[in-house]
Structure formats: C-alpha cells, structure tokens
Amino acid sequence: MSIFIFALKENLRQRLALLMILVFPLVLLFIPSMDGMLPMSFGLFGLLNLYCAFLMSRPIAEDRMRKVVVRIAASPVSHFYYLVSHLAAASLLLSIQCLVFIIASALFYGFSLVNYFVLFLLYCSYSVMGLSFALAWNTMFRSYNTSFALFSGVGSIMCLVSGLSFPLSLLPMTVQQSVRVLPTYWLAHGLAALGASSPSSLLLSLVILWTFTGIFLLLGSKRRL
C-alpha cells in the first residue's frame, strides 16, 4: 500500500471527516443570505474548509508526535515523498468537498449565479492554502490537541475579521485594510471579485493565495524529528 492510499484511509477513518466532506457543505446552503450579495454559504464554506484542512493535517502531526517520522527517516522513503503523498491525499479530499459544495450550490442557487468553474478553482486554491497553513501551524506545537484548541480560536477570529463569517463591508475601514495580511481575507476578496465579475482582482486573489501556500509550505515542510 502506497503512502498516498494509507494517508487517504487515515483521513477518512477520522470520525468527523466524512460528515465534514459530504454533509456539512450541504447544510451551509440553508443559511439565509443578504440581499444583493453572494450567498452567505460561499463565505462560510471557507470557514468549514479551513477546519476540514486542519483535520486533514492530523495524520502528519500525529506521525511527528508518535515518532513515526523517525522511523520513516530511517527507512528508504524520503521525507519529500512522504509529505507529498500526505498532502496529495488531503488535497484530494478537500477538492471533493469543494466539488460537492459547488454541485450542490449550482443545483440550489441555479447555474447562472456565478461562474462555478472559477469558484471551484478559487476554493481549491484556498483549500491547499488552508492545508499548508495547518501544516505550518502544527509545527509550532508538540501536541495536536493543544494545536487544535488554539487553532479553533484563531481560525474563527481570522475568518470573522476577514469577511468569511459576515460581510467585510460591515467592519471599520482600518480593519478592512489591516486584514489584508490574513490569508483568509483573500478568499473573501476573491468571492467579491467573482460577484463583481472582476477577473483581475480574482486573479490577484488566486496568486496571493498560492503565494501564501508557498510560504506556509516552506515553513511547515521542514522535517522535525
């Protein structure tokens, strides 16, 4: 069994995994939206996706805590192969989650609301960013539970202030400018650009999300035995 298949099974074995991937995205569709704006579920899906990404990073974090990485270091498997297999497995599950949400949205809100293919690209980029962010975040802690406890607070605040939980326009101007440094802001920015049909802003959001992904991957991929 390859590491990819093993990682896939490990992720699916988690209690909430299937619920978060297949059921919760559908529940989000029933949250009421504000008039003249994109549905609230589009933003809230960012919050769900971020937590799901954190859940998917659990096998990597636990491998480090249980010293499995030490055994892997002594085996002929390279750290790069191990990491790529795990990230690919997690990314696949997150992409499935995005696809489920996109298909359900298209059926629920109608196919003409937005360009769903671009929305799928945006969510996928955000998913990978969330996964790499979780990877970098976990490297700061020895215990996954501590890491998750702190992340649940920080993640919620990040999503709240960056316009995923409620519209960014309701926040003061200074805060709106400051939150640009948060990676979650760029999903909200991308969604706004998609709603306003602004391809340049959307492209910028995607590029910034991928740049954040690169930065977090560089921080989180360092082998810590």
Next chain:
Amino acid sequence: MRRENVVSSIVMARLMLVVLLLCSFLLLFTELAPLHLLVFLLVVFSHLLRWRFAIPQTWMLLDSAMLVVLSLLMPSLALLLALYVYYFAVNAKLLYAFLLMLYCALVIEFPLLLFPIVCLMFGLILYFWDEERRTLIQEADEQRQKAFQLDQQQQQLLLDYSEDREITRMQEREHIARILHDSLGHELTGAHLTIQAANALLLQHQQQRAGEAQKKVEQRLMAALDQLKLAVRQLQPEPEQHHRELAQLFQDFSYPVGFSIQGDLSFLETSVRRVLYTVVKEALTNIAKHANPSEVTASIDINKTLVRFVIENDGISEKSTQQAGNGLRYMRRRVEVLGGSMAIIKGQTFKLIVTLPCGVKEWE
C-alpha cells in the same frame, strides 16, 4: 565555553531578517495596496526559499533584479530592496550589496533611505561577527589538534622509554649471568667436586688426604669469594667512564670547545645520564650543521637534585632550517618527559640551557 550556549551568528542573522521584514512591512503599510502585499509576500517567499534550501547566493541577484524592475513601475517597492542589501551583506557578497545600496540611494528619498542603510549596517556587522566566529572556531580546532598530536607523541615517547628500560634490564641480567658463570661457576664446581672427593676419602679412612682436600675446598671458596667481589665491582659503573665519554664528545667536536664538568655524573640515574649524553650530542650536531662559531663554551653542573647543561656559541645563523627546528623540538620532548626543561636565548650568541632532575619519577 560550550558551543551550544553561544548564540549562533546564523540564528542571529535569521532573527534580524524577521525583524527587518516586519519593519519593511510597517513602512509599506501606509500604502499597502494588494499588489504591494503580493510583492511583499513574494519577497518573504524568496528569503524563506533560501532558508529552507541551499541555493547559491548569486541566484538572489535574479530575485533582486525582478524587484528592481518592479520598483521602476511602483517606486515605493524599492524599499524592499533593503532586505536584499542585508542578505548580500550577511552572505559576504559585498559588491552586490553595495550596488543595490547605490540603486536605493538613487531611488529612495532621505527619511526612508535610512532603512536600507540600517539593513546594510546590520548585514555588515553580522558578516564580520560571523567571520570572527569562524576564525576563532578554526583556531580552537587547530589548538585542539596540536594538543592531541602532542599527547600522542608524549604517549609514544613514554612507551619508547618504557621499552628501553625493559631492554636495559634484560641486558643487565644477561651481563650478571655471564659474570657469575665465568667467574664463580668454575670455582664453585671445583669446590663441589673436591668435597665429594674428601667424603670418599673419609669413607676409606684416608684422613690425611681428606684433610688436604678440605684445604683445597677452602682455597677454592676463598677464590670464589674474591671472584664475587670482583664481579660486584664490575657491575658497578665506573665513575670516570661517564666523565670520559662526555669529555670525548667535546674533544672530538669539529670546533674547539671550552668545557667544564662539575659534580659526580654517577650520581645521575641511568636514563637521565643517557638523555644528557643525547642532548649534548644533539646540541653539538646542531652547532656543526647550522652555525659557524669562533667560540663554543659548554658546562655541566651536577648537584644533589639537578643537572644543568649550558652550551653557547657565537656563530648564530640568520636562517633556521626545518631540520634544526625538529632537532631542538625532539630534544625538548626528551627533556620534558624526564621532568626537565629547556630554554634557548638568542642574542649576540646562541645559548641553550637544559635542566634535568637527577632522579626520575617512575612513570606508570
């Protein structure tokens, strides 16, 4: 001082980079347009890439060149070039650092120009700190290596010394056995046979002849006793012999030597006497090889605790060859192994002073 307690200059350089990144972010924050943020993130990515992977420093020129091009379109981004100035300064690419600094000086206005200047200054400080640290580590490693080599040589010398003592002991045993066999053996065998003959005569009731045999036994035993005394005298060193050997060395030397020997050489232990002999020989050989003296004086003074050898010549040579250096070095090691010391005074003349203890501590 243990190395892990010292803050590494590499860690310090990284910390400083984080601080400078934050500073540049704050300086850019007033006009933090999305494009500015993207470029800032790319700069962070570029530095992180160098942190994670060992990419040649010259490749950073490509990143900085791209930033220079961007700064032509958005001048405020030139501020981020300060981070590359810092990077090149820390990594000893001073030419690139100064070229970028020059560009910054042309593009950035005065109050903000202080930022690249500060970056360059910190970069240079960390670079020189790292250089000094490397030099110190290298020197410490060399010292440790020298100490290790000296220790090895000392161990080897001690081993040689121990083996020499064992060989000498064996030779002395053989010498004693030969003397006993040659001198005592003959007389004692004769006495033994005569006693057996006397016993036989007594059994045959030839009292007179037995009495004669008894007298012969007495004579042979007396002779054996004399031989034993002679053998003991032979085993004891002849005091004058050592004096003669040393004097012979001075007299046979190619230059005339004014020498004096004060004290009793037999008072010295054998090993000390041997080292003294070797030292005198080596000192004279060195003079013959590397000096052209008009006058050579030597003195050996022996008291109850120390023996002091001083040799002086006025034919001091300007150039000292490696061979001469090795000779003196080995001489010093031999002397130090016995607990002695050696000093060289160079002035108008070349003076060598060697001091040795009369007795040697037993090495384990």
